[in-house]
Amino acid sequence: MAGGDRMTGKRLPLEGFRVLELGHYIAGPFAARLLADMGAEVIKVEPPEGDPHRGWGSQVDGHAVWFSIHGRNKLCVSLDLKSAEGREKVKRIAASCDALIENFRPGYLERIGLGPEVLQAINPRLTIARVSGYGQDGPYRDKPAFGSIGEAMGGIRHLTATPGVTEHPPPRCGVSIADDIAGIYAAMAVLGAAWAAKGDPAAKGRIIDVDLVSSVFSLMEGMLPEYGLFGWVRQPQGAALPTAAPTNTYLCADGKWLCVGGNSDAIYKRLMKVVGREDLGEDPRMATNNGRCANVQEIDAAIGAWTITLPAAEAERRLEAVDVPVSRLYDIKDCAEDPHFRARQTVMEVDDPLLNRRLLHPAPPFRFDGVSPPEMVRWTAPAVGAHNDRVFGELLQEEPKA
Structure with a gap:
């Protein structure tokens, strides 16, 4: 299927790899964006009113600036998953996909008739990555969670406290780090499953279970064996680390x-x-x-x-x-103006037709020889349902609506 409005002419490593995104907010869509930046054809399914994340943060004419990045390189279609017609179209799209990424509450897809057993009966090779707060099983499975809960229970928020300070809560790092980490792990796992199936026409799709809490907990380095062996509970160190010095x-003199x-x-x-x-x-x-x-x-x-x-x-x-x-310590102004960021095109300028603006975007955090970072951003986030005719017409053989 044709991609977007501007193609590179260079081959990205995931070209020809099709991903269906049923996620919303951050973790699942972030995982899909990483795959899209590597060339995967990501079909993002949104409700008719759009992903709630389209309304987050600063906006231009009602369009969130952040979503320009969050939805880039994706084909956006609008479907009502609560309707029989919407669910049927999801099944038909999934039939031609290599992977699906979702981050609904555990059990939601099963309740609406789109669980793994249904989708893999249609497409046995479909790998399904499921991102949730606590995972698909366990006693906390059905509890609600956002990234902040992953930080809290995963252990990192305890470490961000200032030693000896109890009148202020331990700060968060300022971005949705738990969602982003889980998204990275989900993308990695999808690629791992793709590698395992490489060259095997009989390979079955895998079910991947990623949760916010475990994703943060995986960053705790040697703290778990230290506790198990010695009973040590690492305490906040401020800006220092207990395992390395200085x-x-x-x-400094100027307050920086x-x-x-x-x-x-x-x-x-x-x-x-x-x-x-x-x-x-x-x-x-x-x-x-x-x-x-x-x-x-x-x-x-x-x-x-x-x-x-x-x-x-x-x-x-x-x-x-x-x-x-x-x-x-850089703020975003320092990052945007630093000559190294600009020379490596870590900070790059892109045209956003939806916002009708020229924006700064962060480059994908990986480099592939022969493709410059700006070439990897084939298009910025489109409008809700912008690719309905293309996806439904080419994949589902539907006539475009007048």
């Missing part, structure tokens, strides 16, 4: 913050020389990472005493000169 964020990573033996010595504390750099107690972790407060105090005397940009320049990992 790695922290330090206040500087993130410094000096947690290798050689880098640590260079860092301490720049800050004027060669004595700490040569201190045998701090020759290894474990020793530095045990004395991290002394090290952090020395670095902080140096950064507070300099503007952040100057402190950054001096540390970069001796190859110490360092960065000021």
Whole structure:
């Protein structure tokens, strides 16, 4: 089927791979967008009024700016899944798809007659990725959840607290990180299932179960075995880490913050020389990472005493000169204007016909040789039902509506 309004002429790795998206809000559509950015033909099914996410955040003429990214590279069709006609069309579309991604509450698709057993009876090769709050089984299966709940129960929100501060709640990171992580895992799992079926004409589609809580929990590094072996419960460390030192964020003279990573033996010595504390750099107690972790407060105090005397940009320049990992804390303005972001086209300009504007988009986070990042964005999010005639006409052989 023809893709969108502008094709690259270059081959992306998932061209010819067709995905049906029944998700809404963030996690499922984010997974589908990653596949679409890699060239998959994603058919996004929305209710007639559109995905609720179309109304989130800042808007231009009633169209959400964020959705320009969220729905990019997708063919958008509108169907009422509560109607027999809508469900029948979903079945017919699914018959020609390689994968389906959904993130409804567990059991919803079964209740409306679109469960895996129904869809895979029509298309045995269909892989179905199911993204939910707590998973498709277990005692919490039917509880409602959003990304914030995944952060809370998955353990990361406990770690974002400021040590010793109880009057303010532990902050979230500022984006829907649990949904995004689950979306990444769902996309990875779909590709894993596709690889397993590669070259096998008799391969059966897989059922993939991804949940927000487990996705966040997977990031907890060594905390679970530490608890199991030693009973340790890792506590919030602010901007530091208990397993590496020095790695922290330090206040500068102009009120800006500087993130410094000096947690290798050689880098640590260079860092301490720049800050004027060669004595700490040569201190045998701090020759290894474990020793530095045990004395991290002394090290952090020395670095902080140096950064507070300099503007952040100057402190950054001096540390970069001796190859110490360092960065000021960027806001979105810094990201948008940084020459590295622009040179790599991590920040790129695209035309959005729906908004009638030229927008900044983040590039797909992966690169494929022979295809530039702007070429991967074949089109921005279309209007609700923009591709009804194309999808229904080409796939379902329906006559376009007048």
